[in-house]
Amino acid sequence: MNNANWLITDNGSRWKHNTAFENWLSFKADDSEFWKRLYVGYYKLIDHKFYVNGMKLINRELEKQKKFGGGRALPASNQYLTRDMVYSLHRFGAMFDEYFMFKFYQLNAIGRETFICDKYRFEYYRTLNKAENRIIFDNKGKTFELFGKFYKRDFLAVESENDFKTFAAFIAKHPTFVIKPLDSSGGRGVRKVTLNKENEVSDFFSKEFKKGCFAVEEIIQQAPEMAILHPASINTVRVCTIICKSGIKIFAPFLRVGRGGAIIDNAFAGGLGVTVAPDTGILCSYAQSESGEVFRYHPDTGVPFVGFQLPDWDNAIALSKKLAVIVQSNRCIGWDLAYTSDGWIMVEGNCRGQFVVQQYPDGIGKKKELLEYIADI
Known part of the structure; x- marks a missing residue:
């Protein structure tokens, strides 16, 4: 089968046969297990190789979730979850790990539709950013050439x-x-x-x-105000800027915090994500790991998350907006910032960053907000 009518990610993976019939069938599947079975069967029929490979990934994810749960039962039968995960992939663009991080098994189609899922991320970035600028952020040397004065190291x-x-x-x-x-x-x-x-x-x-x-x-010398959360890691804030006609918008900032003595704060290394209130810089959710663990207090330092004030937040926002206008043809960039004795500094920029940690700590989908900004570009 050729790639006509398929939505395709930047790495060449086709994931949705975007035709009138497929869309009609997907909406029928929203409210009926019978139609959901037909919808899944449709993909099994039209792209059997992809379907078979997907089953392997689903089985791997289910085993991972059992491990995360410490042996506790999954929220539904393997048969139901498998069918629902295939449906969620093609209907909402949800990766198999996102299905669990966003707790799709608890949500109907309306609730699932509120989340920005990973497969659709590429469609949004194609609207927001120029493909030829990708090298600026994908290659760390190119990033430094343009933004080096903001590294302060x-x-x-x-x-x-x-x-x-x-x-x-x-x-x-x-x-x-x-x-x-x-x-x-x-x-x-x-x-x-x-x-x-x-x-x-x-x-x-x-x-x-x-x-x-x-x-x-x-080595970045993190200031005590941020080191108090977890001294071993540089605990960074992701501030996503979107250049709109009405100005530069701040979209769903979040904090990443390391744990267990790890030097990095990323989710794959066991790091925790926390939602940040964009207007105040105050943490407004519990911390959550990629595996679904939820923490009211940091598990190593005991620092409470909700209500923690990030230092000098106005200048974090000011720096992000200053960075945003350097490559204006890339309207949406996620800026990773660290706080030092010299104030906020740039760690790196992301022109195709995932929207996962923006959504799973507080459990609130951010698609409506993002689409409103896209309508204003």
Whole structure:
């Protein structure tokens, strides 16, 4: 089957056969298990290979959820959940982990429709951002070239073996540093490293460059006001800006907090997400992990989440808006910010960031708000 009428993600995965018949069938499936079975069967028929691979992913997700639940029973039978997850993927664009993070098994079609699900994320970003600008944010070296003055720390992109001398000079100045793949996201591959001996530097460089291009950064010195939450990690705020006709809007900011001594705060490493009130910078939800754990207090430090005031919030917003206008043809960017003794600094920017943590800590879908901003661009 060719890709005519299919919605396709940026990585080439087709997920919705966007025809009048499919849409009619999907709406019928909203209120009827009979029609839902037919809807799932439709996808099994028209793209059997995709369906079979999807079953493997669903089974893996169900096993993961059983593990997350400590052996507790799933919210419904495997048969029902499998059917409902396939339906939710093609009807709402929900990834299989999102199905559980957004608690779709508790919601009807109206409730599910309020969430921004991952597959539709690509459609929204194609409207909001220019594809040719993607390299600016996907490559950390390119990001630094444009936004380096807002980092307020030393940074080096290593893209060639000829960069060794510069790398050695960087290590001489910062023997303890952070390393990350040049094109990674979600905190994957981020490590804190210390090199004290000259021969270590050469061996380390050779070993790392064989894996691919990478970046090294000076360690961010987090201010006590944020370190109190979890000192081992840099606890960052994601502030998403959307450039509209009526001005720059702040969309669904959230805080990420590490735990268990981890140096990063990302969800895949066990980090916690917390909703931030955009007008005040006050945390307004309990913290939640990707696996569905909910915390009123930080599990390591005991700091309560609800009511915690992020420091100097007005300047966090001001910095985000200043960053937003540098590449104005990218109307929607998620800015990761850290708070230091010098105030808020930029960690990185995201032009295709997921909308997951914006929604699961408080359990409120943000699609209506996003579509209102898109209508104003």
